[in-house]
Amino acid sequence: MQTIGQQLINGLSLGSIYALLALGYTMVYGIIKLINFAHGDIYMLGAFWGYYVINVLHFSFIAAMLSAMLFCALVGVIIEYCAYRPLRHSPRITALITAIGVSFLLENGMSYLFTANTRSFPQVIKTVTYHLGSLQISNVQLLILGTACGLMLLLELIIKKTTMGKAMRAVAVDPTAAQLVGINLNHTISFTFALGSAMAGAAGVLIGLYYNSIDPLMGMTPGIKAFVAAVIGGIGSVPGASLGGFIIGILETAVQAIGLSAYKDAVVYLVLIVILLVMPAGIFGKNVKEKV
Amino acid sequence: MSSPLLTATQLVKNFGGLNAISNVSVHFDQNELIGLIGPNGAGKTTLFNLLTGVTPVSAGTISLYTDHGVKTVNGQTPAQVAQAGVSRTFQNIRLFKELTVLDNVRIAMTNHYHEGFISSLLRTPKFYRTETAMTVAAEKLIAIFDLSAVADQPAKNLPYGVQRRLEIVRALATKPKLLFLDEPAAGMNPEETADLTRLIRQIQQDFHITVVLIEHDMSLVMTVVERLYVLEHGALLAEGTPREIQQNPAVIKAYLGGDA
Amino acid sequence: MRTRLKANLVWAGLMIFGFILIDGLEFAGIINTFIENMLVTIGINVILAIGLNLIIGFSGQFSLGHAGFMAIGAYATGIITPTITTIGGFYLSMFIGVIIAIIAALIVGIPTLRLRGDYLAIATMGAAEIIRLLINNLKITNGAAGIFNIPALASWATVYVIMCITTIMTVNFIHSRSGRAIMAIREDEIAAEAMGLNTTRWKLAAFVFGAATAAVGGSLHAAYIQTIAPSDFNIMASIAILIIVVLGGVGSITGTFVAAIVLGALDTILQNFGTLRMIIYSLALILIMIFKPAGLLGTWELSFKRFNRQEVADHE
Ligand SMILES: Nc1ncnc2c1ncn2[C@@H]1O[C@H](COP(=O)(O)OP(=O)(O)OP(=O)(O)O)[C@@H](O)[C@H]1O
Numbered sequence: 053m054q055t056i057g058q059q060l061i062n063g064l065s066l067g068s069i070y071a072l073l074a075l076g077y078t079m080v081y082g083i084i085k086l087i088n089f090a091h092g093d094i095y096m097l098g099a100f101w102g103y104y105v106i107n108v109l110h111f112s113f114i115a116a117m118l119s120a121m122l123f124c125a126l127v128g129v130i131i132e133y134c135a136y137r138p139l140r141h142s143p144r145i146t147a148l149i150t151a152i153g154v155s156f157l158l159e160n161g162m163s164y165l166f167t168a169n170t171r172s173f174p175q176v177i178k179t180v181t182y183h184l185g186s187l188q189i190s191n192v193q194l195l196i197l198g199t200a201c202g203l204m205l206l207l208e209l210i211i212k213k214t215t216m217g218k219a220m221r222a223v224a225v226d227p228t229a230a231q232l233v234g235i236n237l238n239h240t241i242s243f244t245f246a247l248g249s250a251m252a253g254a255a256g257v258l259i260g261l262y263y264n265s266i267d268p269l270m271g272m273t274p275g276i277k278a279f280v281a282a283v284i285g286g287i288g289s290v291p292g293a294s295l296g297g298f299i300i301g302i303l304e305t306a307v308q309a310i311g312l313s314a315y316k317d318a319v320v321y322l323v324l325i326v327i328l329l330v331m332p333a334g335i336f337g338k339n340v341k342e343k344v
Numbered sequence: 345m346s347s348p349l350l351t352a353t354q355l356v357k358n359f360g361g362l363n364a365i366s367n368v369s370v371h372f373d374q375n376e377l378i379g380l381i382g383p384n385g386a387g388k389t390t391l392f393n394l395l396t397g398v399t400p401v402s403a404g405t406i407s408l409y410t411d412h413g414v415k416t417v418n419g420q421t422p423a424q425v426a427q428a429g430v431s432r433t434f435q436n437i438r439l440f441k442e443l444t445v446l447d448n449v450r451i452a453m454t455n456h457y458h459e460g461f462i463s464s465l466l467r468t469p470k471f472y473r474t475e476t477a478m479t480v481a482a483e484k485l486i487a488i489f490d491l492s493a494v495a496d497q498p499a500k501n502l503p504y505g506v507q508r509r510l511e512i513v514r515a516l517a518t519k520p521k522l523l524f525l526d527e528p529a530a531g532m533n534p535e536e537t538a539d540l541t542r543l544i545r546q547i548q549q550d551f552h553i554t555v556v557l558i559e560h561d562m563s564l565v566m567t568v569v570e571r572l573y574v575l576e577h578g579a580l581l582a583e584g585t586p587r588e589i590q591q592n593p594a595v596i597k598a599y600l601g602g603d604a
Numbered sequence: 605m606r607t608r609l610k611a612n613l614v615w616a617g618l619m620i621f622g623f624i625l626i627d628g629l630e631f632a633g634i635i636n637t638f639i640e641n642m643l644v645t646i647g648i649n650v651i652l653a654i655g656l657n658l659i660i661g662f663s664g665q666f667s668l669g670h671a672g673f674m675a676i677g678a679y680a681t682g683i684i685t686p687t688i689t690t691i692g693g694f695y696l697s698m699f700i701g702v703i704i705a706i707i708a709a710l711i712v713g714i715p716t717l718r719l720r721g722d723y724l725a726i727a728t729m730g731a732a733e734i735i736r737l738l739i740n741n742l743k744i745t746n747g748a749a750g751i752f753n754i755p756a757l758a759s760w761a762t763v764y765v766i767m768c769i770t771t772i773m774t775v776n777f778i779h780s781r782s783g784r785a786i787m788a789i790r791e792d793e794i795a796a797e798a799m800g801l802n803t804t805r806w807k808l809a810a811f812v813f814g815a816a817t818a819a820v821g822g823s824l825h826a827a828y829i830q831t832i833a834p835s836d837f838n839i840m841a842s843i844a845i846l847i848i849v850v851l852g853g854v855g856s857i858t859g860t861f862v863a864a865i866v867l868g869a870l871d872t873i874l875q876n877f878g879t880l881r882m883i884i885y886s887l888a889l890i891l892i893m894i895f896k897p898a899g900l901l902g903t904w905e906l907s908f909k910r911f912n913r914q915e916v917a918d919h920e
């Protein structure tokens with residue numbers, strides 16, 4: 053029982069990182085139907101930003117995370133403007149390949165500029181482990197969970213309450229109609245990229261703190277996992293992305309805990325396939341049937 | 345009384361809370377030309393979708409009288425229904441847009457010309473024989489509908505009216521016994537409509553098939569069909585010869601009256 | 605009849621000419637091992653990408669799991685040929701690889717092919733990763749370390765001939781009843797079904813055929829490179845094949861050839877740029893996509909005849 057509780061804590065911490073990342077995938081997909089392959093690399097940029105501002109400029113953790121969010125938001129907007137906007141009316145597969153190109157560019161650009169070496173993330177917050185009965189939880193885990201949940205709530209509020217959020221939802225449903233009622237498509241899409249990338253930036257700093265190591269290719273695998281999380285939750289759905297992230301985080305830790313760590317990714321993909329077969333549009337996704 | 349081809353009893357279709365079709369029973373006999381009319385949203389297209397397996401029925405049975413006896417077709421896939429001899433056109437044209445007119449027609453013949461997978465990969469004489477026979481048959485059908493000149497054009501390049509005609513050719517290419525035409529004359533001018541109607545009548549007789557026709561142009565339907573069904577709000581309002589329908593008080597009130 | 609024969613002769617002539625050209629240049633010493641390596645890589649990439657183009661471009665099913673089937677072919681050869689070190693053993697291993705890939709494609713395809721668009725892509729990607737992770741953890745495949753010293757049973761000539769055969773087969777597939785059926789499903793699945801096409805069956809046919817060609821490519825890769833590891837067949841490997849397809853033009857076999865050659869040449873030229881190589885490559889990719897969104901050739905095909913119409917004219 054005690055290990056189950058412990059794994060749940062670990063799984064939730066990891067899952068909240070996936071959830072933060074999945075939000076970016078799901079929002080961008082919801083609005084322009086693009087699998088933004090470079091999203092995982094934005095998270096890597098966030099981690100590197102955190103690394104430098106803490107090491108060189110001696111930022112506090114909070115300042116590092118907020119500035120990373122800002123920086124990543126900016127990068128996200130620039131990427132959309134330069135690489136995806138020209139392709140808005142092209143076949144979707146073209147935009148996907150471009151996103152893959154951007155991902156390669158970020159990974160290799162960072163490797164070129166800062167070498168491909170792994171480096172250890174500065175531990176701005178001294179890890180303290182609390183004991184709750186037989187369970188252990190560290191302050192970093194609490195911080196990750198708390199920050200992630202806070203950000204997700206904030207995002208939900210932005211989407212539900214602000215004008216920009218409403219515009220986002222309108223564009224996701226019907227871009228043409230949204231434009232007809234006076235919504236600026238370009239601004240809305242830029243805003244979506246900014247929001248999603250900011251979440252990724254925060255996730256990057258948090259993961260640096262949690263795993264204590266970063267490298268230019270660190271975004272690849274979590275990026276794909278987070279996308280899988282978004283699909284499981286029902287791509288386009290914000291609560292779905294959070295749920296999907298937690299499901300994958302918990303699943304991974306659970307499989308590891310029962311000694312099958314070699315098959316941890318295989319289990320994630322198997323669950324993905326099974327969920328899609330039962331719910332072809334994910335847990336919260338709407339399966340739209342074509343009207344004949 | 346000729347022999348039956350398809351009978352549907354007590355069909356029901358609900359979309360969520362909406363009762364699109366309620367307790368509709370129809371029967372189509374061999375070599376008949378039947379009209380299906382009703383105001384917008386009456387459920388005509390939905391009835392076609394049920395009868396062709398595109399939409400599953402909520403309740404009711406559909407029986408098809410084939411050479412191999414009576415077959416219950418509800419619950420079967422659209423492909424199975426089509427293979428049993430039921431074909432159709434779509435109200436909102438659904439051609440294979442990027443493919444040529446010839447290919448559109450040949451695709452509909454897929455199940456009648458078995459060239460063999462391996463022999464098509466290896467290009468055996470059998471492949472060429474089958475392919476040629478199929479193409480010749482397709483060309484013939486295309487010629488009947490005056491489409492030979494555009495046989496090599498992608499379907500998307502054709503004018504609207506021609507696309508509708510191509511949909512009929514494609515449906516005929518599956519060698520149906522029963523053909524459903526969903527507003528084949530929509531968007532055509534009166535002259536084109538009259539031509540098309542004559543053509544439909546002619547193919548119905550030449551190919552010895554049963555044709556069920558949804559059409560809004562009443563004058564047209566009345567002159568060409570032998571029998572009519574009138575749908576309103578998903579229920580059957582009347583059935584009979586054009587003359588009977590024209591004199592049916594309920595129809596006049598609900599439909600013709602509304603128009604006049 | 606005559607046009608068909610003529611066109612086929614032109615194609616056959618072209619293939620033989622290509623063979624003699626490479627052979628001559630090889631003999632004259634102009635093609636060194638470095639360039640031969642590039643040519644073989646291009647050939648194998650053509651085989652892999654043509655199969656994927658059949659699935660994506662012609663049947664309209666977005667598969668992201670091609671490397672999984674490639675891995676099956678590669679490991680069949682990697683496991684069997686060290687024991688049976690003959691040419692016969694190589695072809696046997698390729699055959700077995702193809703059979704296993706077909707079975708795997710059926711297992712993956714039957715349930716997943718009813719998914720649409722990106723959902724299918726992500727499901728096939730997951731399936732390919734599962735295949736790779738199994739290989740990564742099995743004893744017979746030597747786990748993550750992979751297999752070394754695989755007998756060199758495939759020369760450039762083997763790759764060339766098999767590339768030609770695969771291309772012919774794929775083109776024959778496309779220009780047949782099956783090809784038209786899968787394109788109809790791509791254009792409008794509902795209409796295709798209403799015309800009596802069993803859509804699942806046809807989609808599966810294209811998917812399985814593509815998987816089989818991927819296994820052939822994998823088998824050649826193992827026998828030529830002589831070293832394989834599970835990481836050679838990860839998601840990035842599937843994406844590399846996808847890039848060839850999209851760059852050349854989704855739905856153009858000629859485009860697949862052009863893209864495989866362009867990328868192969870680019871890769872060879874960029875070898876001299878060291879670490880800048882991947883940066884230039886990714887920039888090139890982004891720019892080509894922005895300026896040529898339909899790929900280098902769109903859906904254009906090189907053709908020496910107008911088969912179908914002529915055929916009928918000849919017949920009448
Ligand atoms: N797939 C569906 N989901 C929900 N409602 C549907 C669906 N298909 C049809 N309906 C509803 O069923 C009713 C009947 O529609 P249908 O298209 O059959 O009418 P119709 O008689 O063909 O009309 P029209 O003359 O305009 O073509 C309409 O209210 C329509 O909105």
Ligand SMILES: [Mg+2]
Nearest residue numbers: 388389390435
């Ligand atoms: Mg209708």
